[in-house]
Ligand SMILES: Nc1nc2[nH]cc(C(=O)O)c2c(=O)[nH]1
Ligand code: SF4
């Protein structure tokens with residue numbers, strides 16, 4: 001009879017080589033947004049999304065099928081130790097756990113960019129979430145309860161949504177970002193709204209968080 005451990009290992013490897021992921025792109029760049037702006041990072045961008053925001057900047061339905069080993073080889077060819085799992089919406093990717101286990105086993109720090117409607121896998125070290133005002137009703141029903149940072153895009157009458165999120169989501173940092181549409185950024189309107197949020201008596205007295213500006217700096221400087 002063969003060695004049962006060896007058989008299990010070979011079986012495990014065969015199973016893993018069968019797993020495919022929907023990948024839009026994998027690249028190395030600097031985190032462009034939020035608290036970790038400037039951090040060298042490997043971006044793994046998954047296909048598909050459970051929302052359809054009109055100003056979305058990602059062609060998330062243009063993806064290819066990659067095996068776990070293909071992803072790992074690409075990741076190992078870069079130098080950064082921070083991985084940003086993004087999309088599309090990465091939390092709806094089947095078998096994400098298997099890939100995250102492998103990345104963790106190889107010592108990577110795992111950050112995620114999620115719209116915050118689905119639970120975040122436990123392997124993730126850093127959660128950045130960008131809930132969407134247009135789907136406000138979904139966040140009232142469900143939504144993750146904690147994130148390291150919340151980033152809201154200023155796409156209209158955003159203040160009630162910001163206040164809703166402060167109540168329902170605990171976070172270390174709260175950011176408002178301008179919306180970019182057809183190359184136009186509503187920056188003046190965004191800083192005015194930051195002022196409104198931060199001059200509320202509850203914010204001034206520390207009972208409500210302070211909101212800060214987050215820009216997509218990678219677009220401003222023309223990197224990926
Ligand atoms: N440089 C850079 N930083 C980013 N942070 C979040 C990104 C995203 O598309 O999720 C992104 C991106 O696409 N590029
Ligand atoms: S949640 Fe993000 S990826 Fe999905 S449609 Fe909205 S902006 Fe695009």
Ligand SMILES: [Mg+2]
Nearest residue numbers: 057058216224
């Ligand atoms: Mg992007």
